[in-house]
Amino acid sequence: MPEALGIEENELKAQNPRFLLRQPRALQWFEHGRLVKRHDCERQAGRFELFLDLLYVAILSNFADTLAEDISGAKLVKYILILSPSWHVWSDIRELMNSFYNDDLLQRLLILWLMAVLVVYGNNAPLVDEDIGAMRAAVGSYMVARVTCNLTHLVFSFASYHHRRQQRLWAGLSTLTLCIYIPLFFENISIRGKIAAAAVAVSVEEILWVFCYCPAAKKLLRVKYSTAVDVGHEIDRFAAFYIIVLGEFLYLIIKGSNAAVGLNERLLRAVWTLVIAFCLNWLYTHADGSMESTHPLRHNVYTAFSFAMIHLPLIASLLVGGHVAAASVAEEDFENPQRWLLCEGLGVGMMCLYFFALIHSSQDERGCLVMPKHVRIIMRPITGLITILLPLAHHLNATEILSVIMAMYVFVLVWETVGSLRKGACFFERWTDTGYPERQSQDVETKDAGI
Template sequence: MSAQPVRQPHADRHAGWLELFFDLVFVAFAAQLSHSLHGDPGPRDFAVFLALYFPPWWMWINLTVSANLFEDDSPRRRLLMLSAMFCLAAMAAAVPEADGDAGRAAVYALGYAGTRLVLLGLWWPATRLPAALRVPRWRPLSYCLVSALLWAASAAVPLPWRYAVWAVLLTAEMVLLLTARGHGITGRLHTGHLVERVGLFVIIVLGESVIALVTSTDHAWTAQAGAVATLGFVLLAALWWSYFDFGSTSAELMLGSAEGSRAYLLARDVSGFLHFFVTAAVISMAAGLATAVEEAGHAHLPRGAVWALAGGLALYHLAHACIAVRFGRPLRAVAVWAVPGIAVPLLVVLGAGTLAPWLVVLLLAAEAVGHLLYARTLARRRSR
């Protein structure tokens, strides 16, 4: 059965069972990446984390958009998505030491190449749609097939040149995407479905943070560890509350009110690019929280752990500030909550050598709760 164009944006549509099953592989990805920042990570560890996280995120958003545009539950599509899930699972398994082990790096590259071939299979039926919706054949051939072949060939490139090749290939993919202006089928996104899918991904990374809090108590079953874990849970609960009451709701309203290519461009920038930093920040915080629980009895946290935790929260607020500006919010209004949201965690980083683990998490939790209370107060004023 060939893919069909999506329903009109007002139609009620939610994530399917296949999409939810597919997302489970990113639970493993989040755990692997978070573990890479455990303890006292340095600048190189953070760079490797971002470099290894972007390709699977990029593929997830590409596959999510294809599912958004084409309502197709045929066995063909199911097999393609399950194949992508297997490829991503192989990439997740290769994450540990992928920056130094040639064999793991090769598996990572070949796994990503496989996902590009899956994407080609998903998009190819769109080249046979009516003229108004048809995708030119050169786009999936260059964006998917050529990219897949080059990624597979990169497995034979020696380290560290292989990583330079990956960077060039990812840049080329983004350039191809940026040249698509949202005409034809790419201008028919179902925005509600897309917002829901991105929100479910945020739930995955928040869930990894909760898992990190729970499992870290295995190594530190003390009253201090329990207090730090409790404060960490308050921090995550406040982030969840503010994201789904305000961030996600605002995104659905803004994207839903946009039309044609503007809706596509907003969705591309907010969901595709800026939410990479939102989710990366939460994964980083998961690692920092786990370390804080395990180090609860120490005088202070390692500086790298404070950067993972407090720096992650600062990045989280910065990404949301950029999203608000991209939606057209006045810069002055955004700065009211963004400046303290970024400044407080960075001040915590400055005190990393003197602050006890419980105090670090307490200050960050207080900032997150204060941010939530401010947003709720502002919402009540606007409603009146």
């Protein structure tokens, strides 16, 4: 159990409006392997974190739209390479707010500054293969955002000692890694060379993040105090980003009123897209369907890192799949590239949701539910594989493809929901205690009598 420190002085400072700039203090940390929390209260996403998410709605939509307009292998590589850096910046902000959130003037201005830099990145990143100016603006803005976050970590390491060594290790290595992006500024380097440099840089950044916060780094640094996360806040932030991605399913089925007027085939595709998004949201929330389970962030370090890293391919795949599904409302039928992008995106997304369920550790007694865990979630990879291969059925049109996918996802949802019931459970609970309590009725009558 984590130990909470009731520090009244800090609480008073946090509530005092005269402190425009507050001392950044670690909210939780490990001390000799024991989790310590500064305040024993549940963390939720701050208003300015949610405001940041609004910008990502536009950024992600712009990236998906760019890919959907010209679908090819090269454009898919570009999509992955421009989406990953934007995810890294969001992750940097998430970690800073998770560990040092105090909602002072400095942190609010930090979010505003990073959002302004992301506006530059979001506008230029889709054009990196067309204009060297856009390439330089996108890479430069990304490097500015990462350096800003690294400098923030460095400054915070002087204000609070609990994460100091790991923060400085991450800030140093992360800043050095940005040098790999330097070749992207030069016009005489081929596009293939720039793709290779960007791919190496993105991969190294992922590896370094895992290294700097894994137990091996803690042993190497011989730390007494080490980083810890507020699990509730982390879960909340990842779920919020997932909802942003699902918003891509819903935006285009309304924009432009393409499904009007009356009942028509386009309206059917719009409704099917909505149902698919609803099922994906349900499956993410449902996790592995256990009555009691240990979240990956709480289970062990391997499942914790897996939980964080699985979200990048999950959002990347569902973002493009959802965009094509929603965009079909405005089209007569799918072209072959759109057909493949839709099915591969949704199929890979379902595969990621299967892995997402696997890393949850069920604590249920054996045989207490209708189906054991692996039987409950087995339909996810089966459905994902069928979805991936669905474009091979060339005779299916857009409405039929969406109908098949929708039917499979609804089946998975029903399968897992029924399989997660306790054995002997009833479908309907009897309604009891629907009448007013007798004592309360007598009190009312007494008052009416004026007694």
